[in-house]
């Protein structure tokens with residue numbers, strides 16, 4: 001009798017088309033981070049496309065929080081990208097043996113290379129995966145230089161050169177634009193990002209690897225670009241980053257301290273992501 005009632009309830013739940021899991025995940029995936037700029041804050045290399053001293057100055061001058069809202073569809077795309085990264089760093093790339101290097105995390109803590117003093121933003125070198133009784137997970141090397149922070153996807157140590165590896169996942173729609181077989185080129189902010197990682201690690205080379213998400217077939221869904229560090233680009237990026245940090249660290253920001261606009265229009269890519277766009281173009 002009871003089982004009959006429960007059975008009825010279950011069948012009702014089923015027939016009314018409940019989407020309990022989907023609704024729950026939608027709630028989990030909807031993120032909105034509002035953050036007031038603090039004087040000890042750092043800026044991340046992964047956000048380099050949005051670096052703007054005027055944005056930080058306006059936020060501080062008007063005492064407002066910068067809001068970063070990630071809606072479920074984008075959050076889902078980020079989750080898929082993270083899964084690809086995890087798979088590459090923990091399953092596929094370690095199969096290259098000593099070629100793929102970085103930091104490694106195990107039960108005894110972090111396995112990293114020797115301490116270094118001659119790298120601008122790195123305390124410890126990369127190393128190959130240690131042989132252990134238990135499995136280790138990959139841990140991205142962390143950089144810190146003049147208030148600029150970042151972490152790289154890995155280091156590739158070939159017989160004739162050592163290079164920073166930066167992995168990017170991309171939609172089928174966007175893949176052609178970065179595919180060298182079709183004349184595609186890397187996205188400029190990815191070049192900037194990997195350039196700074198290479199500079200912080202004291203390396204001259206970096207490799208940008210795009211992985212197409214979706215229905216691409218191996219190996220046509222991988223696009224690689226071997227790049228050589230351009231010191232002029234690095235100097236410009238460091239100047240911009242240090243200017244952002246200078247504004248963030250100021251005791252007080254007055255109207256005359258607010259730098260000039262970097263964006264030409266409200267619709268440029270940088271402005272679209274900016275939390276103070278209205279104030280900037282007021």
Ligand code: SF4
Pocket residue numbers: 050052053054055058260261262263270271274275276277280281
């Ligand atoms: S709209 Fe552009 S120039 Fe203005 S504060 Fe934002 S990022 Fe800077």
